[in-house]
């Protein structure tokens with residue numbers, strides 16, 4: 425069964441222009457990269473899949489389950505979609521410790537704090553090697569540590585789908601190289617279908633099994649890769 429099926433239409437309006445997205449693709453591999461030039465609509469696609477753009481119309485199915493199907497009147501709210509998202513800047517809550525950031529991931533599901541909840545946070549802290557940072561605030565973490573917390577938080581909800589928006593772009597080059605391999609290992613371990621946005625061909629090679637290309641709000645042929653010189 426296809427991991428992720430997406431047919432989406434939406435228009436974003438700003439005072440001087442509007443951007444029209446109309447995409448139709450299937451990501452059948454466990455890890456798929458979505459690539460395209462700046463402004464082509466990559467982040468918009470991720471936000472619409474996550475349920476963060478209420479104007480989105482069309483269909484989104486993960487493992488056959490509909491998260492959005494406007495013709496059938498289905499539009500699950502973001503917290504019910506069980507989609508884990510890691511944003512470009514990791515978007516950790518600055519006033520919360522590492523542990524509280526992970527707990528917040530679970531609260532998004534509307535779950536009450538209980539023993540299972542605490543166990544899940546403990547497991548993630550162990551899996552992501554965060555024990556010594558449990559009580560630390562994000563501003564006291566390195567870029568790589570923030571990335572680990574953001575990924576652990578996205579996985580706290582046991583997502584059916586993981587969306588990574590330029591997960592390595594906040595890092596400098598040597599760290600980026602090391603964490604690319606760490607991330608590849610983590611994704612291999614967690615086995616959650618993943619759609620990954622990146623500009624970097626090395627990310628595609630290390631992290632993705634398949635590539636989907638977008639240009640100006642439309643899915644296009646990847647040969648040549650849009651935006652490549």
Ligand SMILES: Nc1ncnc2c1ncn2[C@@H]1O[C@H](COP(=O)(O)OP(=O)(O)OP(=O)(O)O)[C@@H](O)[C@H]1O
Pocket residue numbers: 436437438442443460461462463464465466467468469
């Ligand atoms: N809230 C908004 N209102 C109006 N237009 C928007 C809004 N958000 C994004 N856009 C426009 O939509 C287009 C797609 O933006 P998006 O962020 O999805 O591109 P992207 O491919 O992720 O770009 P980048 O690689 O630079 O992050 C851009 O032209 C952008 O200017």
